[in-house]
Amino acid sequence: xxxxxxxxxxxxxxxxxxxxxxxxxxxxxxxxxxxxxxxxxxxxxxxxxxxxxxxxxxxxxxxxxxxxxxxxxxxxxxxxxxxxxxxxxxxxxxxxxxxxxxxxxxxxxxxxxxxxxxx
Numbered sequence: 001x002x003x004x005x006x007x008x009x010x011x012x013x014x015x016x017x018x019x020x021x022x023x024x025x026x027x028x029x030x031x032x033x034x035x036x037x038x039x040x041x042x043x044x045x046x047x048x049x050x051x052x053x054x055x056x057x058x059x060x061x062x063x064x065x066x067x068x069x070x071x072x073x074x075x076x077x078x079x080x081x082x083x084x085x086x087x088x089x090x091x092x093x094x095x096x097x098x099x100x101x102x103x104x105x106x107x108x109x110x111x112x113x114x115x116x117x118x119x
Contacts, residue, residue, distance in 0.1 A: 002089060003071060003072040003075045003076075003088065003089060003092060004072050004076075006067065006072075006089070006092035006093060006096055007067055007068045007069070007071070007072045007092065009096050009100075010064055010067050010068055010092065010095050010096055010099060011068050013096065013099035013100050013102075013103050014035070014039075014064070014099060016103045016107075017099065017102060017103050017106060018031060018032060018035055020103070020106045020107060020110050023109075023110040023113050023114075024113075038065065039065050039068065041065075042059075042060045042063050042065035042066065043065040043066060043068045043069040043070055044060075044066060044069050044070030044073070045068075045069045045070075048070065049061075049066060049070050064095040064098075064099060067091060067092045067095050071088040071091065071092060074088065075088060075089075
């Protein structure tokens with residue numbers, strides 16, 4: 001349950017970061033489609049990360065996408081147990097902190113671009 005909640009927080013933080021891109025661009029649909037493809041591939045939603053070649057799995061483990069599907073499902077199905085499950089939860093907590101900090105920084109920069117006219 002904890003892993004699922006952390007996965008949701010990570011997904012939400014990435015969604016906020018993607019939404020904030022609209023402060024600098026006029027069109028974000030391409031960015032959204034690129035994110036969906038990369039997310040589905042590297043999260044293990046299409047192909048479990050166990051089936052990836054070692055070099056590609058190492059790359060996937062460096063990215064936050066595995067925390068959204070692969071790690072919670074691995075804990076749920078019992079593939080990760082004990083210390084490995086605690087390590088996975090630690091990775092999820094780390095990505096929560098990193099992504100929320102990034103969202104706060106980007107939000108502050110976006111607010112500098114806002115101009116309110118009128119009265």
